[in-house]
Amino acid sequence: MPKDRSPTRIQKKNRAAILEAALNVFSANGFRGATVDQIASEAGLSKPNLLYYFPSKVDMHNALLAQLMDTWLDPLREMDEDGEPLAEIMAYVRRKLQMSRDFPRESRLFANEIVQGAPRIHDALNHDLKTLVDEKTKLLERWMADGKIARVHPYHLLFSVWSLTQHYADFDVQVRAILGDEDPFDGADPFLETLYLRLLTP
Amino acid sequence: MPKDRSPTRIQKKNRAAILEAALNVFSANGFRGATVDQIASEAGLSKPNLLYYFPSKVDMHNALLAQLMDTWLDPLREMDEDGEPLAEIMAYVRRKLQMSRDFPRESRLFANEIVQGAPRIHDALNHDLKTLVDEKTKLLERWMADGKIARVHPYHLLFSVWSLTQHYADFDVQVRAILGDEDPFDGADPFLETLYLRLLTP
DNA sequence: ATGTGATTTGACCAAACGGTCAAACTCACG
DNA sequence: CGTGAGTTTGACCGTTTGGTCAAATCACAT
Numbered sequence A, B: 001m002p003k004d005r006s007p008t009r010i011q012k013k014n015r016a017a018i019l020e021a022a023l024n025v026f027s028a029n030g031f032r033g034a035t036v037d038q039i040a041s042e043a044g045l046s047k048p049n050l051l052y053y054f055p056s057k058v059d060m061h062n063a064l065l066a067q068l069m070d071t072w073l074d075p076l077r078e079m080d081e082d083g084e085p086l087a088e089i090m091a092y093v094r095r096k097l098q099m100s101r102d103f104p105r106e107s108r109l110f111a112n113e114i115v116q117g118a119p120r121i122h123d124a125l126n127h128d129l130k131t132l133v134d135e136k137t138k139l140l141e142r143w144m145a146d147g148k149i150a151r152v153h154p155y156h157l158l159f160s161v162w163s164l165t166q167h168y169a170d171f172d173v174q175v176r177a178i179l180g181d182e183d184p185f186d187g188a189d190p191f192l193e194t195l196y197l198r199l200l201t202p
Numbered sequence C: 001a002t003g004t005g006a007t008t009t010g011a012c013c014a015a016a017c018g019g020t021c022a023a024a025c026t027c028a029c030g
Numbered sequence D: 001c002g003t004g005a006g007t008t009t010g011a012c013c014g015t016t017t018g019g020t021c022a023a024a025t026c027a028c029a030t
Helices: A009-033 A036-042 A049-055 A057-077 A085-102 A103-115 A122-145 A154-170 A172-179 A182-199 B009-033 B034-043 B045-051 B057-077 B085-101 B103-113 B122-145 B155-170 B172-179 B183-199
Strands: none
Touching: A009 A036, A009 A049, A009 A057, A009 A103, A036 A049, A049 A085, A049 A154, A049 B045, A057 A085, A057 A103, A085 A103, A085 A154, A085 A182, A085 B155, A103 A154, A103 B103, A103 B155, A122 A154, A122 B172, A154 A172, A154 A182, A154 B103, A154 B155, A154 B172, A154 B183, A172 B122, A172 B155, A182 B155, A182 B183, B009 B034, B009 B045, B009 B057, B009 B103, B034 B045, B057 B085, B057 B103, B057 B122, B057 B183, B085 B155, B085 B183, B122 B155, B155 B172, B155 B183, B172 B183
C-alpha cells in the first residue's frame, strides 16, 4: 500500500490514470456493470496493481464521487446575489450547459447513481446539495419579491435547469439519434436562452 | 419450454408476475446490476422456473423494453394536427408528466438503458422514435409558420418536454431530497404549465 | 383413474467476479 | 554500487452469476 507521505511521481501518474479509466468505465456501465478488470485494462495496469492504489472497487467509485460533488455544485454556488438577477440566472444556465458539454462522463456518473436511488450519495444530497439549494432559493425568492424576475416555484426552477442541461449529456445517444449530424449544443444554447428569458422576464 | 399455443392460465399469471418483478429489479439496478435470482425471489418463483418462461435474462429485458416502447411514445402520437396548437402541446406535456407519475419504474428502465448508451435499443431509437419525431416536428414547424405558436427549435422543444417531465421519475431521489414532504407533482404541474405557456405563446 | 403434456425444482456447472499474497522487480538516493 | 522502500504481477481463492438438466410433481381431458 502506498504510504500517506507526499505522493511520488509514479503514484501521481497512476492514480490519475486509474481515476480517468474508472470514470470511463463507471459512467458507461454503472457501478455494478463496471468490472475491476475492465478498469485495469483501460488504465493499462494489472488488476492487483490497481488494487495497490485503491483498496477496492468501492474506493475508486467513492474517490470519483467525492472529487466530483464540489465541481458539480460550483455553477450554482457562483450565482451572485449582488449581480443583475436575470443575468445571473441566465449565466447559471449557461455554465450548467457548458458542464454537460465539457464533462458528459461526470454527468452520466451522477445520473447512473441517482437513477438507481443514489445508494452511495444519499448523505451528500441531503446535506451539501440541500443546504446550497435552500440558500439559493431564498435568493431567488427575494428577487421574485422585488419584481426582478417572474414568480415561479423556485425549487422547480432549479429542477428545470438541471434536467434541461444534463439531458444533453445523460441522454446523448437519444439526442444524437434525433439530431443526426447537427451539434446538440448549437441548438441547445439559443433554445435555453429563449426559454429562460420568456419564463423569467417579469 | 412453454409451447407457442395459446397461453394457459398458469402461463399468463407467471409471465405477468415475472415481468412485474423484472421491471422492479431492472429499473432499480440496471441490466447488469439485476440478478436472475433477485427477480425470481421477487416473483415468488424458483430460478429454473423463471428460465422456463424466459430462456434468458436478456429475453426478460427485451420483453420489457419492447412492450414499453409503444406505451412510451403514445403521448406524442396522440398530439393531434387538427387540434388547437398550443392546447395540443400543453396536453402533451401533461400526458408526459402523468406518465412520470404513474410509471416511474418504466421511466427509470429507459433512463438506465439510455444513459449507458442504449446498447439494446439503438435500433428502436433510430427507427421508431426518429420517424415519429420527424413527423411531429413537421407539424410543429407548420404551427410555427402559421404563427400559432412561437418559433423555437422543434427538436429541442421535444427534448425539453422529455427532460422536464422524466426528471421527476428518473431523479426522484434527488427531487425528494430537496422538496422534503411536498409532493413533487403538485409543484411540477403548474410550473410546466407556466413554462410552456410563456415559451410558446406567440 | 389414468395418461400425457405442462410445470416445478434441487443439484449442478463453467465463467466471471472482487480481492489476496508472496515473490519479483524497479527506483531513488547515499 | 548497494540497499531499502516503493511498485508490479502471476497464481490463486471464495463467491456470485447466468444457465442447464434430469427427475419429480401437477393439471386436466378422456
